[in-house]
Amino acid sequence: MKPEQPRTRAADEARRGRSPTAGDRPCRVSFARGQRIYSGAGRGSAWRVLSGSIRLDREEPTGEQSFSGLAVRGDIIGAETLLFERYSFSATALADCVLVPWPETRSAAAGESLLRTFAKAERRAAEVIALRCGQAAERVRRLVLMLAQAPEDEGAAPGELQVVLPSRQDMAEITALTLETVSRMVSQLRQAGMLAPQRLGSHFSQRRFSVRAPAD
Amino acid sequence: MKPEQPRTRAADEARRGRSPTAGDRPCRVSFARGQRIYSGAGRGSAWRVLSGSIRLDREEPTGEQSFSGLAVRGDIIGAETLLFERYSFSATALADCVLVPWPETRSAAAGESLLRTFAKAERRAAEVIALRCGQAAERVRRLVLMLAQAPEDEGAAPGELQVVLPSRQDMAEITALTLETVSRMVSQLRQAGMLAPQRLGSHFSQRRFSVRAPAD
DNA sequence: CGCATTTTTGATACACGTCAATCTCCGTGG
DNA sequence: CCACGGAGATTGACGTGTATCAAAAATGCG
Numbered sequence: 001m002k003p004e005q006p007r008t009r010a011a012d013e014a015r016r017g018r019s020p021t022a023g024d025r026p027c028r029v030s031f032a033r034g035q036r037i038y039s040g041a042g043r044g045s046a047w048r049v050l051s052g053s054i055r056l057d058r059e060e061p062t063g064e065q066s067f068s069g070l071a072v073r074g075d076i077i078g079a080e081t082l083l084f085e086r087y088s089f090s091a092t093a094l095a096d097c098v099l100v101p102w103p104e105t106r107s108a109a110a111g112e113s114l115l116r117t118f119a120k121a122e123r124r125a126a127e128v129i130a131l132r133c134g135q136a137a138e139r140v141r142r143l144v145l146m147l148a149q150a151p152e153d154e155g156a157a158p159g160e161l162q163v164v165l166p167s168r169q170d171m172a173e174i175t176a177l178t179l180e181t182v183s184r185m186v187s188q189l190r191q192a193g194m195l196a197p198q199r200l201g202s203h204f205s206q207r208r209f210s211v212r213a214p215a216d
Numbered sequence: 217m218k219p220e221q222p223r224t225r226a227a228d229e230a231r232r233g234r235s236p237t238a239g240d241r242p243c244r245v246s247f248a249r250g251q252r253i254y255s256g257a258g259r260g261s262a263w264r265v266l267s268g269s270i271r272l273d274r275e276e277p278t279g280e281q282s283f284s285g286l287a288v289r290g291d292i293i294g295a296e297t298l299l300f301e302r303y304s305f306s307a308t309a310l311a312d313c314v315l316v317p318w319p320e321t322r323s324a325a326a327g328e329s330l331l332r333t334f335a336k337a338e339r340r341a342a343e344v345i346a347l348r349c350g351q352a353a354e355r356v357r358r359l360v361l362m363l364a365q366a367p368e369d370e371g372a373a374p375g376e377l378q379v380v381l382p383s384r385q386d387m388a389e390i391t392a393l394t395l396e397t398v399s400r401m402v403s404q405l406r407q408a409g410m411l412a413p414q415r416l417g418s419h420f421s422q423r424r425f426s427v428r429a430p431a432d
Numbered sequence: 433c434g435c436a437t438t439t440t441t442g443a444t445a446c447a448c449g450t451c452a453a454t455c456t457c458c459g460t461g462g
Numbered sequence: 463c464c465a466c467g468g469a470g471a472t473t474g475a476c477g478t479g480t481a482t483c484a485a486a487a488a489t490g491c492g
Contacts, residue, residue, distance in 0.1 A: 058342050068342030080338065083331040088339070115299040118334045122296065123304070125341035126274050126284030132348040133392040136480070168439065176349040178481055183440055206439085206489075352448070384471065394449055399472055 029099045034167070037091040037099070038078065044087060045101050046078040052097020053147050055170060056089040065090065067173045070128050073149050076102050076117045094147075094166035095207075132176045139175045140185040144195065148211045161211040162198070245315045250383070253307040253315070254294065260303060261317050262294040268313020269363050271386060272305040281306065283389045286344050289365050292318055292333045310363075310382035311423075348392045355391045356401035360411065364427045377427040378414070 028050070031037050038044050040059050049071050056069035056077065068089060071077045079102075080088045103113060131143055148161040165171065165186070172179040189195045195209040244266070247253050254260050256275050265287050272285035272293065284305060287293045295318075296304045319329060347359055364377040381387065381402070384395040391398065405411045411425040 056342075058339075066346060068345055069338070080331075080335045083335055088335065089342075114330070114334075115296075118330075118337075119296045119299055119304065121334075121338065122285070122341070123274075125338070125345075126305075128345060129284055129341075129348070130282060132345070179438090180440085180482080181480060183438095184480095187440075395470090396450080396472085397448060400448095403472075 027100055031093040031097050031099070033093055033095050033164070035093045037093060038087050040087055040090040042087050042090075043085060044078065044081060046076055046081055046103070047099040048102040049073055049075045049077065050098040050100060051149065051152060052164075053094040053166065054097060055092050055094050055166075055174065057092070058089050069125065070146070070174060071124070072147060075120065075124060079114070079117055079121070082114075094170055095164035128174075131174060136175075136177055136181050137185050137188060139177065140171065140182055141189060141194070143171060143175055144189065144211060159213070161213060162208060163195075163211050164208050243316055247309040247313050247315070249309055249311050249380070251309045253309060254303050256303055256306040258303050258306075259301060260294065260297060262292055262297055262319070263315040264318040265289055265291045265293065266314040266316060267365065267368060268380075269310040269382065270313060271308050271310050271382075271390065273308070274305050286340065286362070286390060288363060291336065291340060295330075295333055295337070298330075310386055311380035344390070347390060352391075352393055352397050353401050353404060355393065356387065356398055357405060357410070359387060359391055360405065360427060375429070377429060378424060379411075379427050380424050 029047075031052070037047075037054065040057070051073055053073075054071040054075075054077060055067060056071065057065040058068045060066050071091075077091055077099075078087050078089075080086075127146065131139055131146070133139075134142075144163055144165070147165070148163040151160060151162045166174075168179040168182045168186070171177075171182045171186075175182065177185075186195065190197070190209075194212050196212070197206060198208045198210055245263075247268070253263075253270065256273070267289050269289075270287040270291075270293060271283060272287065273281040274284045276282050287307075293307055293315075294303050294305075296302075343362065347355055347362070349355075350358075360379055360381070363381070364379040367376060367378045382390075384398045384402070387393075387398045387402075388395040393401075402411065406413075406425075410428050412428070414424045414426055
């Protein structure tokens, strides 16, 4: 939708992560923020998201890519390859993320596990739909909460949540707002104390935030 | 979303259609526009939509129902009951519709058929997400096209499309607009010649329209 | 250090939301 | 048969939240 700015993003080309087929251990695969994970109509298998967040897109009849789904830790992406052998969406990392092939064992592919995946995907789709109604501030707040995860480093405060925010452009396409509005709302959330930039080495990171759980 | 008008609708109570368990032949079941087909957390089986259109809702943590999916002819609803035995959404008829239990045979439940259903549901979810971005006129136009079907009566002009529009309130919740805006856009589509009310008996119906396929 | 990209911030315009009045449809009962 | 009433739909006037355009600031990378 929206004939907006082309997604010219340096990181799209700079493939710093390992490709699915290249790693020394094919088990865990990492992708950098902004990196394409797979393309629609390409061949490959399904994956489980161990950490990070991913956007799914479909090719419009007009040729553009349009946002059509979100995956966070624990979600399965590309399950349609069990049927078609080809992906029906393309996937791009919203933040650095780690994947493992799915299903882990061949037998797990059939029956209940698959259904569970199906049910989870439907619930996720409902959440994404809900991300696109209500006022801008609410929408961005809900997106942040969807992306927030418990920190990975052991020894972190229990119950603490962290989030690595996607680019404003990505957040805009997900929430059906503009990048400027999203930027304003993020600033607003920081002023309200919901988001606090985290110290990373010597300076504060503008991407990784700690999330103060809201009254809701 | 939106603490808007409660869905007080006369037709909700007037259950003119046959209930799933009551019909003389349990095979085909009809529901009238506005009628609840099943409730979230209720028990039941999955269904295939033979005609008409259906909205799916989930119960918000706050207690309200919020739109979370759309089903039209050919779609499967309630497939999650194969796993949980209970529905995870509730379903309401947007226009008079006819359902049959699914899967027709027990063996069809496993394997490929299920996957195909899964894949179709994902594509449908992507379409619904797309319904919520762009300008109001475009959104309503796309919704109409999603709901449009070839007429059922034999002898109809080939390639002709018809649609029975849902209530403006339903259309508003689906597209994340207000009912007033939807009403204006429908009027606009009629003036533009895309929608033409159909003669039904002696007067023109304000619900059933013939759809002139757009240049698109 | 310097350039390209992304993000932030501001000023302005407009599409849509909101509020309210009227109209159409339908069912109901006198 | 027509008067009545309620629910949904339409239309209008007005306000506002967000898009749009533009420029500056911050960030990242060679």
